[in-house]
Every structure is written in C-alpha cells, then in structure tokens.
Amino acid sequence: MGYTITEKLLMKAAEKSAIKTGDLIVGKLDMVLGNDITSPVAIAELNSHGIDKVFDKDKIAIVLDHFAPNKDIKSAEQCATCRNFAKKHSITHFYDVGKMGVEHALLPELGIVKPGDVIIGADSHTCTYGAIAAFSTGVGSTDMALGMATGKCWFRVPSQVKIDLIGKPSPYVSGKDVILHLIGLIGVDGALYKTIEFGGDGIKYLTIDDRFTICNMAVECGAKNGIFPFDEVTEEYAKDKNYDYEVFSSDEDAVYEKVITINLSDLKPTVAFPNLPSNTRTLPFDEEIKVDQVYIGSCTNGRLSDIAAACGILKGRKIADGVRLIVIPATQKVYLECVKLGYVETIINAGGVVSTPTCGACLGGHMGILASKEVCVSTTNRNFVGRMGASDSKVYLASPLVAAATAIEGKLVSPEKYMGSDIKEQK
Amino acid sequence: MKVHKYGDNIDTDVIIPARYLNSSALSHLAEHCMEDADKDFAKTVRKGDFIVGGENFGCGSSREHAPLAIKACGVKAVIAKSFARIFYRNAINIGLSIVVCPEAVDRINDGDELDIDFDSGVITDITTGEKFSGDAFPPFIRSIIEKGGLLNNIDSFI
Numbered sequence: 001m002g003y004t005i006t007e008k009l010l011m012k013a014a015e016k017s018a019i020k021t022g023d024l025i026v027g028k029l030d031m032v033l034g035n036d037i038t039s040p041v042a043i044a045e046l047n048s049h050g051i052d053k054v055f056d057k058d059k060i061a062i063v064l065d066h067f068a069p070n071k072d073i074k075s076a077e078q079c080a081t082c083r084n085f086a087k088k089h090s091i092t093h094f095y096d097v098g099k100m101g102v103e104h105a106l107l108p109e110l111g112i113v114k115p116g117d118v119i120i121g122a123d124s125h126t127c128t129y130g131a132i133a134a135f136s137t138g139v140g141s142t143d144m145a146l147g148m149a150t151g152k153c154w155f156r157v158p159s160q161v162k163i164d165l166i167g168k169p170s171p172y173v174s175g176k177d178v179i180l181h182l183i184g185l186i187g188v189d190g191a192l193y194k195t196i197e198f199g200g201d202g203i204k205y206l207t208i209d210d211r212f213t214i215c216n217m218a219v220e221c222g223a224k225n226g227i228f229p230f231d232e233v234t235e236e237y238a239k240d241k242n243y244d245y246e247v248f249s250s251d252e253d254a255v256y257e258k259v260i261t262i263n264l265s266d267l268k269p270t271v272a273f274p275n276l277p278s279n280t281r282t283l284p285f286d287e288e289i290k291v292d293q294v295y296i297g298s299c300t301n302g303r304l305s306d307i308a309a310a311c312g313i314l315k316g317r318k319i320a321d322g323v324r325l326i327v328i329p330a331t332q333k334v335y336l337e338c339v340k341l342g343y344v345e346t347i348i349n350a351g352g353v354v355s356t357p358t359c360g361a362c363l364g365g366h367m368g369i370l371a372s373k374e375v376c377v378s379t380t381n382r383n384f385v386g387r388m389g390a391s392d393s394k395v396y397l398a399s400p401l402v403a404a405a406t407a408i409e410g411k412l413v414s415p416e417k418y419m420g421s422d423i424k425e426q427k
Numbered sequence: 428m429k430v431h432k433y434g435d436n437i438d439t440d441v442i443i444p445a446r447y448l449n450s451s452a453l454s455h456l457a458e459h460c461m462e463d464a465d466k467d468f469a470k471t472v473r474k475g476d477f478i479v480g481g482e483n484f485g486c487g488s489s490r491e492h493a494p495l496a497i498k499a500c501g502v503k504a505v506i507a508k509s510f511a512r513i514f515y516r517n518a519i520n521i522g523l524s525i526v527v528c529p530e531a532v533d534r535i536n537d538g539d540e541l542d543i544d545f546d547s548g549v550i551t552d553i554t555t556g557e558k559f560s561g562d563a564f565p566p567f568i569r570s571i572i573e574k575g576g577l578l579n580n581i582d583s584f585i
Contacts, residue, residue: 024567026584041451041491049578067449074449124489124513140491140517142577150584154516154567188436189483193512222483224512276436363445363488384440384487386463391444 002251004160006195006227009135009248013118013155021257023157029059031113032147033121035103035359036064040081041141042122046149054089055151061093061112061121062086063103066359068096071366101331101357104128104216104299109331115230115238116246120144120153125299125381127218130227131211133234133248137225158195158224162256165202167265172415174309175210176301176379176399179217180270182262184280192222194257197250199229202264208237209305216300217381220277269414271377272397275385283402283414291396293324293376294352294407295388298362301379301400302330304337310404311343313418314350320410325352326368332357352407364388370395377406428475428503432537433464435481439514442485442493456496474501477541479532481507485514494518504543506550506561508532519568520577526550526561534559 003011003019011019013027034042039062046052054060062082067075079096086094093112100106104125107113117134119126124138139153147153163182183190196218198211206214211228218226228234230247238245268282296302296310307329319325327347329335335357338344344354361368362380370376370389376396378388383395398406401415408418441464443456450456461468461478478497484507485493494517497505504524518525524545531550535541540553543561550559564572574580 024565037445037448038489038491041495044451045578049581051578051581072449078449078451122489122491124487126489138489138513140489140494140513140520142491142520143516146520146577146581146584149578149581152584154584188486189509189511192483192509219513222486222511363440363448365445365448382438382440382487384438386444387440391463 001255002253004195004197004250004254005133005229005248006135006160006197006225007157009118010155010157019157021157021159025155025157026152027118027155029120029147029151029153030117031059031061031119032144033061033103033107033119033123033126034144035066035123036068036079036082037066038122038141038144040078042145042148043081043085045142045145051149054148057090058092059151060091060148061107062091063095063106064097064100065103065357067365068100068358069356071360099332102299102302102359105303105330105334108132108212109333111241111243114241114243114245115234116248120147124219125216127223127225128212128216128299130215130218130225131208132237133228133230135225135227138219156193158193159257160195160197160255161191162259163196163198164200164259164261165198165264166200166261167202167263168205169264169267172269172401172419173264173267174399174401175206175213177267177270178264179214180272180280180397181267183217183221183278184270186221188220188276188278189222194223196223196226198226203228203231204233205264207305208233209303212303213300217277220381269399269402271402271412272383274383274394274396277381277383277397289396289412290375290410291323291377291406291412292374293326293368293370294403295326295361295368295376295378295380296400296403297328297330298359298380299330300381302328302334304334306379306400307334307338307343310400311346313401313404313408313415315346317350317408319351319407323407323410325350325407326361327352327354328358329354330357361388377403377412379403428473428477428541430477430479430535430537430539430541431468431472432479432535436483436486437464437480438487439485439490439493440487443490443496448490448492451492453495453499456492457499460496460500469500472500472502475503476501478502478505479535480505481532482509484510486511489513491517491521494521494523498523506531519571522572522576528559528561531559
C-alpha cells in the first residue's frame with residue numbers, strides 16, 4: 001500500500017517508516033509561526049511554565065500583522081510582548097512594521113517556508129503553504145509554545161481526500177472560485193480533520209497564487225491541511241527562491257477515503273453569502289445586492305496577481321457613489337510593486353484607498369470595520385456573524401475580479417463583461 | 428449545573444469576537460464570551476455550567492482565546508456532536524473538558540440541569556433523568572488532560 005504526500009511528510013517529521021490514519025504521532029517541525037494575537041498567549045504559557053529557551057532561533061517566525069500598525073494601546077502592548085521576546089531569543093524571522101506583511105503571503109515570499117517542509121502556525125490559515133507541496137497546519141498558542149520550546153508537535157494522522165480537478169477554467173474563474181465551489185459542495189465541516197489533496201490534469205492551469213488561495217481556505221471546510229503536488233508550476237516558482245528543498249509526492253497506490261471530481265470548465269464566479277463560507281451561489285443572480293464597502297486584501301487574496309486582476313477592471317473607471325473601496329497589499333514587496341506598476345494610481349483614480357499591509361479589516365480588527373447593517377464584498381476567507389464588524393453587518397466572499405466589478409457597479413456583479421484581452425493577459 | 432445550548436458551526440468569531448483580541452487577560456475574555464451568539468451568556472453563566480453545541484463547534488480561527496474564554500467563565504465542559512480540529516486540540520492543550528456525544532446533544536435541552544462523571548464519561552441530564560456515554564479519549568490525549576495541559580506534559584516531547 002502506498003502513501004500520500006501528506007502521509008510521507010508526516011512520516012518524515014515523526015521519523016517513522018509506516019503510519020496509518022488515526023495514529024497519534026509526535027513530529028519534528030521545520031517552522032513554527034505566530035502573530036501578534038497568538039504569540040503573546042504562547043509567550044505567557046512559556047513564562048508561566050518557567051521555560052526560557054527556544055529550540056532553534058532560525059525556525060521560529062513571529063509576524064506582527066493582525067493589529068499592526070497598532071490600532072490601540074492594548075494591541076501595542078501585545079506587539080511589545082512579541083518584540084521583547086524576539087529580541088531576547090534572537091529570533092531570526094521576526095517581522096515588525098516596515099518589514100512585516102500578512103504572514104501567509106510573507107513567509108512564502110521570503111522563502112522561509114519551502115516545499116517538503118512540515119510547518120505549524122498559531123493561525124488557522126497556516127494551511128496556505130500546502131500550495132508549495134509542504135505540510136502546514138494551523139494550531140493554537142499552546143502548540144506554538146511547545147513548538148518553540150521543543151521543535152515538536154502532536155498530530156493525529158488525517159484521513160486523505162483527493163480533489164481531482166479536470167478541465168480548464170475560464171479567464172474570470174480564479175483559485176478563489178475553485179475553493180468557494182468546493183466548500184459550497186462539501187460544507188464547512190466537509191473535510192473535518194482530513195487532508196484535502198488536489199490533483200488532476202486541471203491543476204496545470206492554476207498558478208501558484210491560485211494554489212495559495214485554494215490551500216488557504218482548506219480550513220474553511222474543516223481540513224487539517226490542503227496540499228498540491230510538486231509539479232512544473234511549483235518548480236518554476238521555487239527556482240527563483242534561494243533555497244534547497246525536498247520533493248515528496250503521492251504514490252500511485254496511495255489510499256484515499258474519497259475522491260471528488262470538479263470540472264474547472266464548469267465553474268462560474270462564486271460568492272459565499274452570509275454567514276458561512278459554504279453558503280455559495282454563482283454569478284450572475286437575479287437578486288440585487290447593494291454594497292457599502294469592497295475589501296481587496298488578506299492572506300487569501302492580497303497578492304500582486306490579485307491586485308493586478310482587480311486593477312484590470314478598475315483602470316480608467318470610477319467606483320460607484322457611496323462605495324468605499326479598500327485595497328491592502330499583503331506585503332511590503334507587493335505594495336512596492338503596486339506603486340511601481342501603477343496599480344496604486346489606478347486604485348486612487350478609481351476612488352479607492354490603498355494602505356499598509358495588515359490583517360486588520362478581515363477579522364474586524366481595524367482599517368475597514370463595518371457598521372450595523374452594512375454590506376461588504378470581501379476577498380477574505382470568512383463571513384461569520386460579526387466577522388468584519390457589527391454583528392448585523394454582512395460579508396460576501398468573492399474573488400478580486402468580482403470585488404472590483406462590484407466596486408464599479410455598487411452591487412454584486414459578475415466580472416465577465418469587464419473581461420478584455422488585457423485582463424486575461426494580467427491574470 | 429445548567430446547560431447553555433447552541434446550534435451547529437458555533438465559530439470562534441462568535442465565541443470571542445476579534446475586536447476583543449487586543450488582550451488575552453482571562454477576565455476580559457470571560458466578559459465577552461459568546462457575545463455574538465448570545466449577548467446574555469457572560470451575565471447568566473455560572474461556575475460549573477455546561478455548553479452544548481451541534482456539529483463543528485469552534486470552527487474558524489485558531490485563537491486559543493476561544494477555549495480560554497469558555498474556561499475562564501467556569502464552564503465545566505463543552506458537549507458537542509463534533510468539534511473543529513483546532514478548537515479540539517486547543518481545548519485539550521489548555522485543559523478545557525470537551526466531550527463528543529451526538530446523542531446527548533439531541534436529547535439535552537437548553538436550561539436542563541446536567542452532571543458529568545469524567546472517569547466513566549457518563550453524562551447525566553438531571554432534569555430528564557437520561558444518561559449518555561461520551562466518546563473516550565485515546566491514552567495520549569488523556570494524559571495531556573490529566574496533567575492539566577500540554578506544557579505540563581513537555582517531558583514526553585523532549
């Protein structure tokens with residue numbers, strides 16, 4: 001019997017030659033991540049247990065991205081706690097304002113996470129790095145604390161689900177539409193405790209950024225991790241990075257609990273209605289949904305290709321009266337590229353704002369909070385009750401293309417009619 | 428003690444909204460626990476009470492503030508049909524008792540008086556007189572809970 005890529009990565013971490021679904025294993029970690037919300041809890045745990053050492057200062061990443069630049073005094077104190085800890089332990093990968101970006105965009109960009117790695121992060125969207133054939137999963141602060149102290153974590157070996165992607169997506173269908181479609185299909189607990197492994201002939205049409213978006217939201221259907229195989233797309237991406245990496249791949253006779261086939265050519269721009277990511281519908285729909293705010297950013301869709309796609313629609317146009325368009329490039333590098341490539345100018349001329357990297361608005365922290373009954377179309381990952389502000393505000397999740405078209409019209413619309421040849425090129 | 432019963436997919440954003448994550452002080456978390464699902468919870472919960480949820484309890488973010496908030500309110504155990512995986516491990520790691528028991532969730536009513544015997548895993552609905560058996564934890568996980576949390580168990584990881 002063969003093994004999947006996830007099982008092989010867990011076997012590597014646990015230094016075992018055989019594992020099976022349901023086994024509880026202890027694995028060695030290549031990277032332990034935390035942010036300004038989750039790290040202070042981990043640091044407090046270490047302090048209260050008198051633990052004063054970290055296992056490897058080069059294998060811990062602390063990114064101050066959630067409520068930074070600090071939104072209030074309490075947030076500033078949390079960042080100060082992280083800063084002091086990083087300084088005390090000479091943490092190599094500590095990223096403060098000026099260097100920081102949204103963690104799951106930043107770590108791959110800097111080459112801190114790489115194919116073949118086993119990674120935990122005290123942030124649920126740590127599953128993003130499966131896009132580059134790594135095992136990565138979200139954990140809590142106590143796991144982060146143990147990880148920082150020992151370089152280890154306990155795992156229950158997940159059952160394996162294969163998502164067979166076939167066909168070629170249309171130019172206005174992105175990774176976001178693929179993952180929203182899947183979550184709509186199987187539900188918010190459709191892959192609870194499981195791995196979702198993507199494969200099939202269709203994946204060659206999915207860019208590395210599409211894959212980051214897809215794996216990022218694996219947690220929204222309950223999955224432990226989402227993962228793509230290492231292929232030509234990954235190889236092309238990895239060759240620009242200054243790192244050595246190991247390639248793992250699933251055996252032909254690997255065992256999957258279930259195989260779900262999705263034909264990418266059937267997909268349409270997909271929107272998750274409030275208040276669950278699984279509450280999906282495809283555009284166009286008859287109902288007119290007017291919006292107050294459009295948000296483009298986050299670890300899901302704040303990368304350069306996302307902003308480029310949105311700007312393809314925004315260029316030379318104005319957003320609708322009464323709509324606030326907020327664009328947050330995920331990292332400083334993305335931000336700088338947006339300046340150089342004229343995207344910032346495009347967004348400002350359209351009537352939008354561009355601001356410093358932060359997770360802020362996505363989780364109702366700062367930089368784009370919604371008032372009572374307000375409606376936001378957002379490229380983020382969750383639309384739970386109160387996620388972006390008031391508990392009776394509404395969040396619709398969509399791709400950057402849908403978000404941009406919606407900003408122009410002031411209501412939720414398909415980007416299809418805006419899709420010219422220049423946009424296809426940019427995508 | 429009394430049951431506070433909720434539906435499926437109780438997510439971490441309603442257990443402890445992110446607007447309160449600028450502090451992890453337990454009193455602060457307890458004060459806002461369950462606020463966006465049940466604004467009266469923090470006022471009505473008493474030490475030893477139970478939360479009963481449906482499927483996928485604790486879905487969403489990895490914030491350990493969610494089980495910490497529930498524990499800080501004095502909740503004795505959360506009983507659900509299933510738990511989201513990060514919430515599940517966080518609860519174990521911080522020593523908040525969680526029990527998977529779909530049958531109990533279907534039969535227990537909001538406001539019922541409940542008791543639980545952690546040694547036997549038996550849940551007793553004192554109001555109705557019904558008894559239920561929750562799923563047992565594997566020995567590895569039981570040892571984390573028995574020692575009061577993951578970091579008290581650090582020796583087994585070195």
